[in-house]
Amino acid sequence: MKRMFYPQLAWDSIRKNKQLYVPYILTCIGMVMMYNIITGLALANTPEAYVGGGYIGALLGMGGWVIALFSCIFLFYTNSFLMRRRKKEFGLYNILGMSKWSIVKILFWETLIISVISLTVGLILGILLSKLAELGLMNIIHEEINYRFTIFGKSIVMTLKIFGTIFGLLFFNSVIRLASSNAITLVRSENRGEKPPKGNWLLGMLGILLLAYGYYLSVTIKNPTEAFNTGFTAVLMVIVGTYLIMICCSVLFCRILKRRQGYYYKANHFVSVSSMAYRMKRNGAGLASICILATMTLVIMSTTTCLYAGLEDSLNQRCPRDISIEFGMQDPEGMQEENIRDLQSGILDTIQMYGLSPKRICSYRYAVLYGVLEEDVAVTNPNGLMGMMTDSLGTEMYCYCFVPLSDYNELMGTEETLEAGEVLISTNRTAYPYDTLSFEDGREVSVKKKVDFIFSGESMMSIFSSMAVIVPDLDAALQGDQAIVSVMDDSFFDRGWFYAFDLPADAKTTQQVYQELDRVFGSDDLKSRYGYDVVSCEEREDLRQSFYQITGGLFYLGILLSIVFLFATILIIYYKQISEGYEDEARFEIMQKIGMTKKEIRKSINSQILTVFFLPLILAVVHLAFAFPMFHKMLMLFNLFNIRLFIVTTGISVLIFAVFYALVYRITSDVYYKIVSEAKQ
């Protein structure tokens, strides 16, 4: 009986403080659930599971850490509010003869009960929902995800670890708070006027610096691979910066407003400014959390929608015709027109077996070199492609694709002419503004014209920007005394022939032709006969399917996460406003006694809630604007270059979010007003 005393007492006090603990426990459950789902999905989405799984897994893993960090901060925030309300009760226990040690025991049991409830319910819901998420995902991408039982085990262990730590920290935090106060201050703590926060300039400045640096990183990211590495740093900086700014700068801002007498001493600013200043310290963390959540939701909504909507675009970039076949040739001899003609007739023969002939043929020879562009000088890396990848990570990398004029004219149906020392240039991402182009150690050539080009195949490796350099003669441009580029070793060039075409046939026949081509030209016999080293054959329908798997999956996950985040945001705001309403009850009662009309109270409440509500949303939109270049670069990995589409999806996401947000605002402000105005009646 005695042994059950403390657990019983702990359970009773949780039950008696229902209105405080129910939202708290709900929040805990929500956090556990979210974390569990996200880690589970992160673990299930591996590169082994399906193509592109690694990227999704990494993205979700990052989200998992953000959620863990967020949970920690938010639960601390909520818990400190709870403790504030409970201190009186603990003081009473203390005065009635219960030692602090016993109170610690009660706290321990309370924490234990709450964590057991949150973890159990959260994990069950998490598993159920991730099962649902998994089913939905499989439905969309027609792919078996590696969702084995071990993953549930792993994600549960991870969740237990993270949240066990958080609950432990919360408990110790409460104990420290309890230890540092005596019975009398405990009893009176709730009534004691809280010191209005002094804005900390140093932390505020640090916050601004971190935010600015995070923004700077995002805006200056040059290529998609960098976007992933630097992007993580940028995201962390912006998160920490947001917290510091919300907590410190908002107080400072209010203090500045207070100094402006003409502004401050106006009926509609007076009450709201001072109470904003007063509550910012405690609310700052909550507002920052809302802001981060909103940003995350918006980013997820806009990028995944963009990917899904731009799927056909990226497909066309990757594979402009029904079937494409690309031959990589190390030996320049293979690039001779005769050989290419032989190869082409070999392909035509294969197609002819099905009684078909190719349409809209797209054919060109190329030699590719990788490097960076410094104004009008192309600098190539002496260590080739691999050297580039390690040395030039922070810069915009270029893929220079040399194409003979004859192939170009045939491809584009043009009749361009070039003198020696002249080139045509086409770029796929950024415009090339100069009239000349020179390669390191090579001859300067003049740019006769900037033209269009069908970028595809090898030259379209999406982490690079591409520049097509149309030369009068490929061999002459690359070798000999007239060469416009000189490299130490000829093997730096990736040479090849790209051939793509449409087939006037049904999907099944196209598939058969594609498989036949793949089989025929994959043979070693033909490789040595035509002098090519590698061949890659792609069929658009086939590719489309795998594109749908990746982007469809992402889109699905994006929706899922957006919903979860949206509800989390709502729960936080709602809970925050309610608890603030109870705190403000007494304040508004005093104001009413002194002669504030109901209308004035309503006005002041509105301006307060409006700020509390829309400050995070505005900051989130600013975050989103600065994150835009970074995510745009990331999208390039998916061959998605349509910036207008991204702008549109981002705009729509913001709109949807804002509408939903405004709705919650309406509901919340009504509830808040009811609490505050009922105080008197």
Place this chain on the structure above:
Amino acid sequence: MSMLEVNGLKKTYVTHLGSNKVEALKNVNFSVEEGEYVAIMGESGSGKTTLLNLLAALDKPTGGNVILNGKNLFKIRESAIAQFRRENLGFVFQEFNLLDTFTLEDNIYLPLVLAGKSYKEMSERLKPIAEELAITDILKKYPYEVSGGQKQRAAVARAMIIFPKIILADEPTGSLDSKATDELLRLFKEVNAMGQTILMVTHSVKAASVANRVLFIKDGEVFHQIYRGTDSNQQLYQKISDTLTLLVTGGERE
């Protein structure tokens, strides 16, 4: 004509289910002249608070009326009542009712800010009042930083700054120690000497003994009143004590 007239004031509370009626005020009549300092005494449950709430127009009576400066309080439209309150009535409460989000200065300005006064005008008004109440040095502090006595003086300043027709004080010394109580009562006396009308509800004999007239309420009616006349505080204190003893031991009405 008196500054404040209370005629046949009646307030009946109906319990939640409507079965029980509680008469908080049965029939209260009295008047307060301009410049008077009146204390209202009574035990807990005698109807003091109800009376004050009615005088402050915070509540509606069941019957009777209150006329302040020739205006019937209960005929004022609901929407104008708050404005009327902040232009005519100054409040001092037992629990000070200062807002912890404001400095003392801003707390004092609150009613004027609501009335749309400029900072310049407000600070000019405050200067003499703050000096009178000896709070000039602590105006920039927050309520949590100052003592109870200082808080109550700030609350008095907040009541005075609107130049009210009447100051309504509800147990103003209830939360103060004896030194702060003496100080506050001395201030009330001085403020009254300058012509300010004060109506104070209290059950402290000491507080009441500073007033010019003391009204006793029992069971929802004015039971008795004592005029100071030429009495000293001490003599009035004695008279009040005697009356209270009579009240408790069940003396007949006069």
